[in-house]
Amino acid sequence: MNNKFIxxxxxxxVLLISLQGCNHAQTGENSQEWPEExxxxxxxxxxxxxxxxxxxxxxxxxxxxYYPSPMEPVTKPGEVWFYYSxxxxxxxxxxxxxxxxxxxxxxxxxxxxxxxxxxxPEEGWQLREESSVSDxxxxxxxxxxxxxxxxxxKVELGRDSEGKSFFFVTQYQYEYGDGIYPRARLIKxxxxxxxxxxxxxKMNSENSD
Numbered sequence: 117m118n119n120k121f122i123x124x125x126x127x128x129x130v131l132l133i134s135l136q137g138c139n140h141a142q143t144g145e146n147s148q149e150w151p152e153e154x155x156x157x158x159x160x161x162x163x164x165x166x167x168x169x170x171x172x173x174x175x176x177x178x179x180x181x182y183y184p185s186p187m188e189p190v191t192k193p194g195e196v197w198f199y200y201s202x203x204x205x206x207x208x209x210x211x212x213x214x215x216x217x218x219x220x221x222x223x224x225x226x227x228x229x230x231x232x233x234x235x236x237p238e239e240g241w242q243l244r245e246e247s248s249v250s251d252x253x254x255x256x257x258x259x260x261x262x263x264x265x266x267x268x269x270k271v272e273l274g275r276d277s278e279g280k281s282f283f284f285v286t287q288y289q290y291e292y293g294d295g296i297y298p299r300a301r302l303i304k305x306x307x308x309x310x311x312x313x314x315x316x317x318k319m320n321s322e323n324s325d
Contacts, residue, residue: 154182158298169302172196177216179316181306184299187212194218198303200292209267210288212300214307217281232260235271235285240264252318266290276309276316 152171157164169182172189174196183189188201195215200207232241240262247257253274260269269287276282284304288296307316 213285
């Protein structure tokens with residue numbers, strides 16, 4: 117084995133190692149093991165509270181996140197609903213919903229959300245106002261209420277890094293208002309795209325719902 121071959125082999129070996137290092141760096145968060153359970157600190161009425169959260173992964177929609185107790189995920193085509201759940205019984209009146217939007221339907225997305233029938237299955241929902249955005253990922257925010265049902269909802273429209281549209285709906289009974297927003301934010305800020313290996317949302321660290 118001559119010196120030129122040895123030199124070539126060493127250079128190739130070092131290059132191979134460096135490439136593996138680059139690939140590992142590119143996988144980033146997705147290469148790290150996310151524990152099945154994790155403790156988070158959230159702010160409720162100005163008070164810091166520790167809360168246990170569980171890992172959610174869905175290969176079909178290509179997302180993972182953490183969801184806090186007491187909530188349970190229910191997946192549907194192109195979306196996931198995190199319902200409040202007490203003693204194993206789901207409360208369908210309080211949830212955080214993530215929905216991907218068919219690219220063919222994104223053109224008039226903002227106008228569609230003005231029609232509550234496009235978002236909510238129940239009658240009686242009224243658009244209260246269009247709120248100002250507070251996080252970089254948000255395109256528009258709409259606030260709804262349903263006095264007959266004693267519920268309110270926040271609908272947030274956004275786009276990912278490739279310009280694909282999605283929306284979050286945070287719906288709750290009036291008495292849940294103080295507790296559901298920090299839980300919803302925990303879910304949203306941990307939303308991670310498996311295929312693109314990046315977090316879905318760019319959140320303002322100084323903002324809180």
